Each structure stands twice: as structure tokens, then as C-alpha cells.
Amino acid sequence: MNILLVFAHPEPRSLNGALRDIAVKELEAQGHEVRVSDLYAMHWKSEIDRADFPALAPDERLKVWRASTEGFAAKTLTEDVRAEQEKLLWADVLILQFPLWWFTMPAILKGWVERVYASGFAYGVGEHSDKRWGDRYGEGKLAGKRAMLIVTAGGWEEHYSARGINGPIDDLLFPINHGILYYPGYDVLPPFVVYKVDRLDEAGFETVAEHLRERMRTLATTAPIPYRRQNGGDYLIPSMQLRPDLGDPEATGFAVHLKDASTAG
Ligand code: FAD
Numbered sequence: 001m002n003i004l005l006v007f008a009h010p011e012p013r014s015l016n017g018a019l020r021d022i023a024v025k026e027l028e029a030q031g032h033e034v035r036v037s038d039l040y041a042m043h044w045k046s047e048i049d050r051a052d053f054p055a056l057a058p059d060e061r062l063k064v065w066r067a068s069t070e071g072f073a074a075k076t077l078t079e080d081v082r083a084e085q086e087k088l089l090w091a092d093v094l095i096l097q098f099p100l101w102w103f104t105m106p107a108i109l110k111g112w113v114e115r116v117y118a119s120g121f122a123y124g125v126g127e128h129s130d131k132r133w134g135d136r137y138g139e140g141k142l143a144g145k146r147a148m149l150i151v152t153a154g155g156w157e158e159h160y161s162a163r164g165i166n167g168p169i170d171d172l173l174f175p176i177n178h179g180i181l182y183y184p185g186y187d188v189l190p191p192f193v194v195y196k197v198d199r200l201d202e203a204g205f206e207t208v209a210e211h212l213r214e215r216m217r218t219l220a221t222t223a224p225i226p227y228r229r230q231n232g233g234d235y236l237i238p239s240m241q242l243r244p245d246l247g248d249p250e251a252t253g254f255a256v257h258l259k260d261a262s263t264a265g
Contacts, residue, residue, distance in 0.1 A: 001092040002033050002035075002090050003027055003032050003093045003219075004034075004087050004088065004094050005023065005034060005035070006037045006109065006112060007020050007037065007039065007097050008040070008096075008098040008099075008106045008109035008112075009040065015205075018209075019097070019194075020150075022212055023150065026212075040108065044112055045080070045111070046107055046108045046110070046111025050062050052071070052078055053070075053077070054078065055070070055074060055076040056071075068120070069119040072120040081116055081118065085118070085121055092146065093219055094142075094145065094147040095147070095148055096150070096176070096181075097149070099152045099153075100172075103172055104172070104175070105176065117180075122140070122184040123136065123183065135185070136230055137228075137230035137231075138185065138228075139229065139231060142186050143185030145186055145187070146189060148188065148189035148215075148219070149176065149177065149191040149192065151193045152193075153194065153197065156195055157196070169193055170254070177191065182225075189223075192211070192215050227257055234246055234259070242256055242257070
């Protein structure tokens, strides 16, 4: 398979750098072709601004959605953005790797998403009407591909458990897994999360490394998170609410978007 790993850590000699090297080595040993977008090393520009839309007339008001739609369609987006879009189309699997910073991804990676995920490419795809709300959440340009996160966190696993003070890790990562990866069509694999990393010793590192190698060996066979498909009949269109007859009518929160035995329609 072709695999793109987008790496967001400023220090190659970090724990993240070591885990990236382990992941890449294992993937290559399995015969996969791997490309790495090392965002800090690339001096990735993280903010969207006028410079992203060279075709925009100097006196024209910047409306990002419109400029993005037109720029993507006319292939006038900047070279760095187009190169990343091509990598995404090339890759069968996308891996985003980052340290958890303030409960989410580092700003440089968020900026990669904002700039690379152009309108017409990752959103604004397909028919938008009262009957169909575009190709997204399980459908879209990146459908049929797989994606997963590799995340390191300073907090303990218990701190991210169902009643942990930081909030459940699946909830914290939901905007990335569901909102950024599932949205343009990826099948999203469960994340690889390493906790309490600031106190990791050599033995702990070896355990983590072996677990990561195993995840890299099973990329093609690991079952994706069973998110409900937008256009699979589970949602009312155009209100986009889960049908009231699915699952517990009192249930709310991110987990209602998971299809499981008790809520499957
Ligand atoms: P490093 O600092 O490089 O390494 C961590 C430890 O791993 C080292 O001390 C060492 O013991 C070990 N190690 C590193 N490399 C190796 C190796 N090659 N072999 C063996 N052992 C090794 N945490 C949270 O949980 N939630 C947050 O919201 C959060 N927000 C943060 C915000 C900021 C701005 C910062 C700076 C940190 C935050 N943290 C948070 C903590 C952060 O998630 C961790 O510091 C980060 O994940 C550590 O990853 P690293 O690659 O930087 O580790």
C-alpha cells in the first residue's frame, strides 16, 4: 500500500521522532511505500490568508470558502497545498502523528488541514439539496482509504477514561477522527494513543514500540471505528439529526454516531 504519514513535532530527536522512525521502518519492512510530510522540517505555513489564493484580484474581498472552491477548480492553489493534495490522493492510508497539545493537534497540523482540505476536495463535494447533503461522513474524494492517528499524551490513561477529568479520549479526538478524517470519506481506525509519556522509561518505550509495530502490521485488517454514514439512512435530511427510532432516544453526545449492536437501525 501507499502510506502518507503527516508528522507534527518540532524536534526529530523527540519521542515522537523515535516513534515515527519505528512506524516507517516497520511499514517499509512490510513492503509498503511510505512518504512523510514533516511539517516543521518543511516550514509548513499554517495560516490561511490571501497568499493561498494567487488568482484573487488584489482588491477583491477574501471569502475563504469561495476562493478555495475557485482555486481548487482552476488548479490555482499554491504549490505546497497542491503537493499535499496529490499525496493524499496517492496514499491508501493516511497517518497523522502528533503530541497532544492543549487537548488537540498542534497548530501547524490544524493549519495543514485547513489549507490542504480545500473546498471541492475535502468539503463541498457532491450534490447539496434537501434530499442529499453532499458526499461526506463516509463518502467523498477520500472514500475507500484508511486513516489513523498516532498521539502521545502527558496525561494518564485514567485521566482520559469515561469519568476522567480530561474527558474521554474518544470524545477529545472525535473532532479529528469524525470531523477531519471521516468527513472526506476515510475509514478511520482506532487511534494509537500513548499516555503518561513524559515519564516513559526505556522498558516502557520498548513496550510502546512493539505495540506500534503491531498496529503498523495490521493497518489493512484492523476494523475501522463504526461511524454511521450520513447517506446510509440513519439521519434525517436536511436536519441531519440521527433518526429518533435509532438507539436510545435519550442518548446524546458523540457516541450516538457510532453504529453498534444496540443502536444499529
Ligand atoms: P519527549 O519530550 O521527546 O519525550 C518524552 C519522554 O519519552 C522522555 O522524557 C523520555 O523519557 C522518553 N523518550 C523519548 N525518546 C525516547 C527514545 N528514543 N527512547 C526511549 N525513551 C524515549 N498532555 C496532555 O495529556 N494533554 C494536553 O492537553 C497537553 N498539552 C500540552 C501542551 C503543550 C504546549 C505541551 C508542550 C505539552 C502538552 N502536553 C499535554 C504534554 C505532551 O502531550 C507531551 O509532552 C508530549 O506528548 C510528549 O511527546 P514528545 O515527543 O514531545 O516527547
